[in-house]
Amino acid sequence: MKLKSFQGKLAVVTGAGSGIGRALALNLARRGCKVAACDIEPEAVEGTVALAGGGRGDQVRGYVFDVSDREAFFRHAEMIKSDFGQPANLIINNAGVGLGASVREMRWEDFEWLMGVNFWGVCYGTQAFLPQLIESGDGHVVNVSSIYGMISGPLTSAYNAAKFGVRGYTESLRIEMRAEGLPVEVSCVHPGGIRTNIAKSSRLATSRGPDQADFSKWFERITLTTPGKAAAIIIAGIRRKRPRILVGPDAHVIDLMQRTLGIRYQWVAGVLLNPLMYGKSKNAAAASxxxxxxxxxxxxxxxxxxxxxxxxxxxxxxxxxxxxxxxxxxxxx
Ligand SMILES: NC(=O)c1ccc[n+]([C@@H]2O[C@H](COP(=O)([O-])OP(=O)(O)OC[C@H]3O[C@@H](n4cnc5c(N)ncnc54)[C@H](O)[C@@H]3O)[C@@H](O)[C@H]2O)c1
Known part of the structure; x- marks a missing residue:
C-alpha cells in the first residue's frame, strides 16, 4: 500500500462546480495540488475557484466546457497543459446528470443527453488526458460510476447503462495499463447516495414516477453521505491506488448484496425501489x-x-x- 502526495501535482476535475466535484477540487487544493476545475456552468465553476481562493493564486483555475463535446474536451486538455506548464497527473471524470424515465417512455434526446455526459464524457476525458498522464510518469485516471453501475433499478435504465459502461471501460483500462507497464493507476468510484444537487438537476421524463419536488425530497431523505465526506473517501482511495472505491455505507451494503445474491438482487431492488419510484405517481393511470x-x-x-x-x-x-x-x-x- 503506497501513499501518494498531491503536492505540486496537477489534477483535472470535471463537474467541479457542485457536489462531489467541488468537494474534490477543494480537498485537493488544500493538499497543495494544482487543480483545473471544469464545469459546464460558468458561475458554478467561478464559485469553486473563489472558495479555493485563500491566497492560492493560480493554483486553482476554472474552465468552462461541455464534457459531451469531444473536440472541446481535447482542446481543453491542451489548454490546461499549456496554462499550468506541466502535464496532468490526475483526471477525475466526475461530471454527471440524472434521468428518470421508463424504457417504454424514454425520448431518444434524453437518452443521448445522459449518455453524452455520463458515458462519452468519461471516455473523452480519459482519452484526452491519457498521453499527459503517461508523460507525467505518475498518472491516475479516476472515473465516477455509481452503485447504479453495480445494480439496476426501475426508471433508471439510461443511468444504469452509462454507469455500468463506465465501470466496464475503466476496469478494462486498468488491466491494459498493467499489461503495458504504463505508469497510470486507474480507479472506478461507486458512490451511494450523496447529498448534492443531482436530484434537482435531473430530468424526470416519466408519467409513472415521482414529480421533481417529490423526487428531490425523497433523495434528501435517503442520502447518507455529504460531498465533503465523499471527497475524503475518494482521495483516500486514490492514495491507496484502489481499483474500486465504494463511497458511503449504502454502497458497501449494495456491493455485498450484489455479490451474495447474484442476479436475485433484482427481487430485492424491486421490493425496495418500486414503491419509492412508482409509489408517488399522481397521474400514472391518466397520463400513461x-x-x-x-x-x-x-x-x-x-x-x-x-x-x-x-x-x-x-x-x-x-x-x-x-x-x-x-x-x-x-x-x-
Ligand atoms: N449524488 C449521488 O447520490 C451520486 C450517486 C452516485 C453517483 N453519483 C455521480 O457522481 C458524479 C457527481 O455528481 P453530484 O452528485 O456531485 O452532482 P451535482 O449535480 O451536484 O454535480 C454535477 C456537476 O456536473 C456538471 N455538469 C453537468 N453536465 C455537464 C457537462 N455536460 N459538462 C460539464 N459539466 C457538467 C454540473 O454543472 C454540476 O456542477 C456524477 O457522475 C453522478 O452520476 C452521484
Missing part, C-alpha cells in the same frame, strides 16, 4: 398509455375456441397502447 400485453407464448399450444377472446382483447389493448403512445405529448418532463 395502457401497458402492452405480453406476446402469446409459443408453448401455449394450438388456439382453442376460447383462446380467441383473450387474443382479441390483447390485440385491442395493443392498438390502444399504440394510439396512446402516438397521442403522448412530445415530452413528459
Amino acid at each position: 398509455p395502457p401497458s402492452v400485453p405480453a406476446a402469446p407464448s409459443p408453448a401455449a399450444g394450438k388456439p382453442t375456441a376460447n383462446s380467441k377472446a383473450p387474443r382479441k382483447r390483447a390485440a385491442k389493448a395493443a392498438k390502444r397502447a399504440a394510439d396512446g403512445a402516438r397521442a403522448e405529448p412530445e415530452g413528459v418532463a
Whole structure:
C-alpha cells in the first residue's frame, strides 16, 4: 500500500462546480495540488475557484466546457497543459446528470443527453488526458460510476447503462495499463447516495414516477453521505491506488448484496425501489398509455375456441397502447 502526495501535482476535475466535484477540487487544493476545475456552468465553476481562493493564486483555475463535446474536451486538455506548464497527473471524470424515465417512455434526446455526459464524457476525458498522464510518469485516471453501475433499478435504465459502461471501460483500462507497464493507476468510484444537487438537476421524463419536488425530497431523505465526506473517501482511495472505491455505507451494503445474491438482487431492488419510484405517481393511470400485453407464448399450444377472446382483447389493448403512445405529448418532463 503506497501513499501518494498531491503536492505540486496537477489534477483535472470535471463537474467541479457542485457536489462531489467541488468537494474534490477543494480537498485537493488544500493538499497543495494544482487543480483545473471544469464545469459546464460558468458561475458554478467561478464559485469553486473563489472558495479555493485563500491566497492560492493560480493554483486553482476554472474552465468552462461541455464534457459531451469531444473536440472541446481535447482542446481543453491542451489548454490546461499549456496554462499550468506541466502535464496532468490526475483526471477525475466526475461530471454527471440524472434521468428518470421508463424504457417504454424514454425520448431518444434524453437518452443521448445522459449518455453524452455520463458515458462519452468519461471516455473523452480519459482519452484526452491519457498521453499527459503517461508523460507525467505518475498518472491516475479516476472515473465516477455509481452503485447504479453495480445494480439496476426501475426508471433508471439510461443511468444504469452509462454507469455500468463506465465501470466496464475503466476496469478494462486498468488491466491494459498493467499489461503495458504504463505508469497510470486507474480507479472506478461507486458512490451511494450523496447529498448534492443531482436530484434537482435531473430530468424526470416519466408519467409513472415521482414529480421533481417529490423526487428531490425523497433523495434528501435517503442520502447518507455529504460531498465533503465523499471527497475524503475518494482521495483516500486514490492514495491507496484502489481499483474500486465504494463511497458511503449504502454502497458497501449494495456491493455485498450484489455479490451474495447474484442476479436475485433484482427481487430485492424491486421490493425496495418500486414503491419509492412508482409509489408517488399522481397521474400514472391518466397520463400513461395502457401497458402492452405480453406476446402469446409459443408453448401455449394450438388456439382453442376460447383462446380467441383473450387474443382479441390483447390485440385491442395493443392498438390502444399504440394510439396512446402516438397521442403522448412530445415530452413528459
Ligand atoms: N449524488 C449521488 O447520490 C451520486 C450517486 C452516485 C453517483 N453519483 C455521480 O457522481 C458524479 C457527481 O455528481 P453530484 O452528485 O456531485 O452532482 P451535482 O449535480 O451536484 O454535480 C454535477 C456537476 O456536473 C456538471 N455538469 C453537468 N453536465 C455537464 C457537462 N455536460 N459538462 C460539464 N459539466 C457538467 C454540473 O454543472 C454540476 O456542477 C456524477 O457522475 C453522478 O452520476 C452521484
